[in-house]
Amino acid sequence: MIVNFETHASNERTFLSWVRTAVAIVGFGLAAARLSARAEPLWSTYLLFAAGGAVVMIAWLRMRHKRRRIDLKEQLPDDDGPAETFLLLLVMALFVLLGSFAVHVAP
Numbered sequence: 001m002i003v004n005f006e007t008h009a010s011n012e013r014t015f016l017s018w019v020r021t022a023v024a025i026v027g028f029g030l031a032a033a034r035l036s037a038r039a040e041p042l043w044s045t046y047l048l049f050a051a052g053g054a055v056v057m058i059a060w061l062r063m064r065h066k067r068r069r070i071d072l073k074e075q076l077p078d079d080d081g082p083a084e085t086f087l088l089l090l091v092m093a094l095f096v097l098l099g100s101f102a103v104h105v106a107p
Contacts, residue, residue, distance in 0.1 A: 018059035026052040051097035062086035
């Protein structure tokens with residue numbers, strides 16, 4: 001049995017939920033833009049993909065950081081600076097993704 005399996009599984013589920021969110025926003029943005037009558041600018045498509053990729057990359061870095069903390073033997077305080085920074089970056093990247101979605105789909 002894997003040590004701290006429940007905690008590791010929870011960490012993986014959190015990462016996968018961030019990935020699903022990014023994929024859903026990018027996919028819905030591309031589909032909505034294709035259904036509209038106007039042609040969307042190419043830069044907005046690249047911005048949408050880049051913002052989605054940033055969300056996934058930051059979520060992956062946060063998951064790796066949390067995995068290392070879970071595997072440590074000693075008890076650590078919950079107010080971990082890097083994990084909070086990763087979460088802040090992740091939320092900011094999500095807002096950039098939503099903004100790029102709005103630019104990509106807007107009339």
